[in-house]
Amino acid sequence: MKTVKASAFTKLLLLEADAIKRAARRADAQTVERAINVLLESKGKIVVLGIGKSGVIGQKIAATMTSTGTVAVFVHPSDALHGGLGIITNGDVVIALSNSGETDEILTMLPVIKSRKVPIIAIVGDVNSTLARNAEIVLDASVDKEICPLNLAPTTSTTVALAIGDALAMTLMEIKGLTAEDFASNHPAGKLGKRLTLRVADLMHDSPNIEKTATWLEVVKMISKFSLGAVNVVDANRHLIGIVTDGDLRRAIEKTLPEELSQLTANEMMTSNPIHVAPETLAYDALQTMENRASQISVLPVVNKDKVCTGLIRLHDIVRNGL
Numbered sequence: 001m002k003t004v005k006a007s008a009f010t011k012l013l014l015l016e017a018d019a020i021k022r023a024a025r026r027a028d029a030q031t032v033e034r035a036i037n038v039l040l041e042s043k044g045k046i047v048v049l050g051i052g053k054s055g056v057i058g059q060k061i062a063a064t065m066t067s068t069g070t071v072a073v074f075v076h077p078s079d080a081l082h083g084g085l086g087i088i089t090n091g092d093v094v095i096a097l098s099n100s101g102e103t104d105e106i107l108t109m110l111p112v113i114k115s116r117k118v119p120i121i122a123i124v125g126d127v128n129s130t131l132a133r134n135a136e137i138v139l140d141a142s143v144d145k146e147i148c149p150l151n152l153a154p155t156t157s158t159t160v161a162l163a164i165g166d167a168l169a170m171t172l173m174e175i176k177g178l179t180a181e182d183f184a185s186n187h188p189a190g191k192l193g194k195r196l197t198l199r200v201a202d203l204m205h206d207s208p209n210i211e212k213t214a215t216w217l218e219v220v221k222m223i224s225k226f227s228l229g230a231v232n233v234v235d236a237n238r239h240l241i242g243i244v245t246d247g248d249l250r251r252a253i254e255k256t257l258p259e260e261l262s263q264l265t266a267n268e269m270m271t272s273n274p275i276h277v278a279p280e281t282l283a284y285d286a287l288q289t290m291e292n293r294a295s296q297i298s299v300l301p302v303v304n305k306d307k308v309c310t311g312l313i314r315l316h317d318i319v320r321n322g323l
Helices: 006-026 029-041 052-067 104-115 130-134 156-176 180-185 190-197 216-226 246-255 258-263 283-291 315-320
Strands: 046-049 072-075 093-098 120-124 137-140 230-234 240-245 299-303 309-314
Touching: 006 156, 029 120, 029 137, 029 156, 046 052, 052 072, 052 093, 052 156, 093 104, 093 156, 104 120, 104 130, 120 130, 120 156, 180 190, 190 283, 216 230, 216 246, 230 309, 240 246, 240 299, 283 299, 283 315, 309 315
Parallel strands: 046 072, 046 093, 093 120, 120 137
Antiparallel strands: 230 240, 299 309
16 A cells, blocks of 8 residues: 655645635635625525535535525536426526536526526636626636646535635625524534523522531531532522532541531631622533633532522533533
């Protein structure tokens, strides 16, 4: 088997990166602005077309747009020529991808698309191609060569086309002012969805509270009863004044003489004015609060807007739920 050095791999990545940089330098500001405005002003949807590897890239572009606030669908040109063309209607915008710009199936669709007065944005590798000549807007995705050793497999060309599509989608997203909450509504499942939607209130435990005068034995019983590894210390109004973790408890007992244990209270054991979170805080942000500190913590008190201590959330609960 032929040995390939890691340096060759890195070189190929850099060649693709250079191709994207060249595409960025070629991008004409007026043309890009026209493309963005046409997409923004669309009264319908964005229809993305592509065959083969360009089709795969087209599917990704359509999916990215849809998930970031721009309604888009991918239509396979072969399907379109057998009835699927009905999905393209007045008010839509077509994004057509073709490295050669001479894809037969797409060219066959052009008269129908034009008859419906649907503007075409072509992402092509040949700006003098038939597709480019028939498009209202042409985005140059040409490359000097593919990184394929035979210069045959679509590699660099598809990378550039995808980068152009991503740049369009992200520009539209920024202009539309899509928020993290908007994004989350399109991604309710999986780790990403949980990161953007799961809140402390969804995972917290009802608060095991004690007063600062509680004896060490009462603290032990409360921690054992709830099995959360900690107990909140509150005043008469249930306002948080401290927290006692099982670690705090062990350290306090170790430092106290046996004959003085009966006088040991929560007040001597607790961490005063501990870091806490609100019920509406994202669970992911609570996780960051626990981890992004010199001494990591595994449990946080939960305090509501009325400053009432209502619960505890554990690192274990957050991690167990996929964050």
